[in-house]
Amino acid sequence: MSNLETDPRESACGGPADGAAGPVEELLDGRDVVLGGPRAMRVTRTLPNRDVRMVGAWCFVDHYGPERATMRVPPHPHTGLQTVSWLLEGEILHRDSLGSEQTITPGGLNLMTAGRGISHSEESVPGARLHGVQLWVALPSHARGTAPAFEHHADLPRPVSPGVTTTVIMGELDGVASPATVHTPLVGAEVALQAGAGTRLALRPGFEYAVLALSGTVRVAGTDLSPGPLLHLGCGRDELELRSEGGGRLLLLGGEPFEERIVMWWNFVGRSHEEIVRFRREWAEGEAFGTVPGAGAAPLPAPELPLTPLKARGRRR
Template sequence: MNPHPNPAAPQRIAARVSIVGEDTPVARALPHRQRRMIGAWCFLDHAGPVQFRPGQGLHVGAHPHIGLQTFTWLIEGAVTHRDSLGHEQVIYPGQVNLMTAGRGIAHTEDSVQDGARLHAAQLWIALPDAERQREPAFQNYPELPVIDQGGWRVTVLAGSLLGRSSPATVYTPLVGLDLASRGAADVTLPLEPTFEYGAMVLRGSASVGGEAITTGELLYFAPGRAELRLQCDAEAQILLLGGEPFGQPVLLWWNFVGRTQDDMAEALADWQASPNQGGRFGTVRPGSTADALTPPVLEKLKVPSAS
């Protein structure tokens, strides 16, 4: 695809803000009625920043996943991941946890210390048809490539930029970048014209592609752009996601990514038959203080068209 000389204006999406637990603010930008996916990125929660009260913290009990990769980018705090493969891993700021659910996995998430701070982006990546039934896996990435450009500190979370590649294993062409500045910054980054992109401010405010944006908003850019300018006048942080349009219809329900109602019904039945007690999803290594999650009622789902 040749870059379009006059690319379409970006689409502005307002994240839905809610409180999870007792005091964790979460802004959900994907999926949204205006935009379900950006490439294979099919879920985006911006959690925090929050200072937990004494005795409070993040505690998410055992729950299952299928058909996706969970992708955690930690900015502040420390969180313990435990899963049904036997992993127990603390993630620290500047690190990525990547869990590939494939045919099925379960896990928990807990603050290492209650009363601490938390700031993170939690994302899901939809697996393509050929990879949906693969064996589950988990990997922590403590070191990621960093590029200093125009006052921005750019961390390559997934994919590649300017000859630097993330070690994270993904199964479709995509990119994830974190741009952080301590003051005024201005950079024009090269884009892959076949990719669609989304930008979300995690801290402060900025201008992306000539559009002012602040926290709680996502800007979507359709394929056809060769570059993107990102500016800020003061300390700021931006999450930039991109990928080839997925091209396959995707269903999201509860913690599952599938293609059909039957995919969801089968996974639900398997979890309810042995919630965190072996079976398809296994048993999460003990240590979480939270109870296993109870799924909602599965109603008739509408299969969307391919993105």
């Protein structure tokens, strides 16, 4: 799933000096976004947020469901990022301009590295239950011009302790590493807690972290967190205490503060207004991003650019 807003907001972010230097507990409310029109699926978008635009290299977080919904996303482009697709219920068929065709189901990871440019489409079974998250990771300068790539990982590491199962989706957590390709030090992990269970996760003080509840209620560092807001935790933590009386599931995101300022508009991540203009023109011309075999729908046109130039304004408002 991607950003289908017809009037996408400019998001300019990055730079370690703007990150939280120590531990914080900030509840960041998301905004409801309708993807593709009034009858399409609704998501809650917590990154980029009004106050915190990135957590490490994580720059986009959409949480959708659980509900009966239909996802039909026509071919559309991406640059300068990785898309991370993670499902709790349902299934989604991914096709891309590399010729990849892969159905993602709960517990598996679809990871698409856009690099210098890729296009893809996504569709679900009409009216079936869907519950999941769509995440983007900004690529650093040394990787953002790389060739596009696609990976599917059906078997991810899942450390188990009494009442707790942790799935390491991206990066590394407490010595356990995902096989997925990363280009900056980061972590993405799902933690499922049975009723009455608790755990302490080992963290890196140099990483900044945030937590998103996916189901139930989990007490996170003294804050009761239910689905909706993103809990921004800042840097400087070496552990994180979790407990759930009724059972719950959450997503842990973290990484080294991203050192580069980025401009994110529609489905593009770049470094300047001029780059975004070029990406948009290349998509309209229909060559640089390839075609998606079997998509069965016309490519999605890019929205109009804003009247004022896109520019970086820092990772925090």
